[in-house]
Amino acid sequence: MRTKFPILLALAAQLAAAAVLMLVFYLGAAWFELRPSLVMTAVAQGLAAAALGHLFGLSRWWLLINLAFVPSLIALSAFKIPPWGYLVGFLLLLLLNWNTFAGGVPLYLTGEGTRKKLEEILNTRGPTFRFIDLGSGLAGTLCQLSRRYPQARFEGVETAPLVFMASWFRCLFQKNCRVRYRSLWKVDLSKYDIVYCFLSPVPMPELWKKARAEMKGKSLLVSNTFEVPGIAPKQVIELKDWRDSKILVWEL
Numbered sequence: 001m002r003t004k005f006p007i008l009l010a011l012a013a014q015l016a017a018a019a020v021l022m023l024v025f026y027l028g029a030a031w032f033e034l035r036p037s038l039v040m041t042a043v044a045q046g047l048a049a050a051a052l053g054h055l056f057g058l059s060r061w062w063l064l065i066n067l068a069f070v071p072s073l074i075a076l077s078a079f080k081i082p083p084w085g086y087l088v089g090f091l092l093l094l095l096l097n098w099n100t101f102a103g104g105v106p107l108y109l110t111g112e113g114t115r116k117k118l119e120e121i122l123n124t125r126g127p128t129f130r131f132i133d134l135g136s137g138l139a140g141t142l143c144q145l146s147r148r149y150p151q152a153r154f155e156g157v158e159t160a161p162l163v164f165m166a167s168w169f170r171c172l173f174q175k176n177c178r179v180r181y182r183s184l185w186k187v188d189l190s191k192y193d194i195v196y197c198f199l200s201p202v203p204m205p206e207l208w209k210k211a212r213a214e215m216k217g218k219s220l221l222v223s224n225t226f227e228v229p230g231i232a233p234k235q236v237i238e239l240k241d242w243r244d245s246k247i248l249v250w251e252l
C-alpha cells in the first residue's frame with residue numbers, strides 16, 4: 001500500500017491493532033481467564049501496530065514510531081505530567097512537524113559523512129557558486145559549508161516554524177548564508193548552481209519536473225538518498241553508513 005500520507009496508514013495500523021487485541025483479550029479472558037497488565041497490553045499494542053504497519057507497507061522509521069507510541073504514553077503517565085504539559089508537548093511537536101502531514105517530509109539531518117562528500121562535489125566548482133538547501137532543517141549543512149566556502153552564497157528554505165526560527169538564528173552571523181521561511185515549491189531554482197535536498201520519496205517526481213523546467217547551464221541537483229523514479233543520476237556516491245545514505249547527482 002503506497003500513500004502520500006503514511007501517518008494515516010500508521011493510525012490505521014494502531015486502530016486495527018487495538019481492535020485485534022480487544023478481541024484476543026476478550027476471548028482470552030473468557031476462555032483462559034487471561035488478565036494482562038497495563039504494561040503487557042501496551043507492549044502488545046506496540047508490537048501488533050508495528051507488525052500491521054509492516055503489512056501495510058510502512059517504512060522502517062514509521063514501524064519504530066508505531067512500536068513505541070502506546071508504550072511511551074504509558075511510560076509518560078508514570079511521571080504525573082500535568083494536562084498542560086501534554087498540551088505544550090503537542091504544540092512543540094506541531095511547530096516542529098507543521099509541514100510533515102501535507103508534504104510527507106519529516107525532519108532528519110544530513111550526517112557528517114554526507115557533508116564531507118558534498119564538499120568533494122563543491123570542490124569541483126569555482127569559489128563563487130550559489131547553493132540552496134531545499135528544506136534546510138536546522139541549517140547544520142548550510143552553516144558548515146558556508147564557513148568552508150566563504151566566497152560562495154548559501155541559502156535555505158524551511159516551512160516548519162520552530163525549525164525555521166532555530167535555523168534563522170543560527171545563520172544570523174554568517175554573512176554568506178541565510179534561511180527564508182518559504183516553501184521549496186515557491187523557489188526559483190534558476191538562480192542556483194547547486195540545488196541540494198534531503199526530503200523523502202514523496203516529492204521527488206514533482207521536484208524533478210520543477211528542476212527540469214527551471215535549472216540550466218550545468219547546474220547540479222543533488223539528492224541525499226532519495227531517487228527520482230526512472231531517471232538515472234549522473235553520479236552516485238554510496239556512503240555505507242547505518243542508514244545506507246547515498247548522494248545522487250543529476251546535471252541539468
Ligand SMILES: C[S@@+](CC[C@H](N)C(=O)[O-])C[C@H]1O[C@@H](n2cnc3c(N)ncnc32)[C@H](O)[C@@H]1O
Nearest residue numbers: 105108109110135136137158159160183184198
Ligand atoms: C529531512 S529534513 C533535511 C534537513 C536538512 N536539509 C539536512 O539535510 O540536514 C527535511 C526538511 O524539509 C522541510 N520541508 C518539508 N517540506 C518543505 C517545503 N515544502 N518547503 C520547505 N521546507 C520543507 C522539513 O520541515 C524538514 O526540516
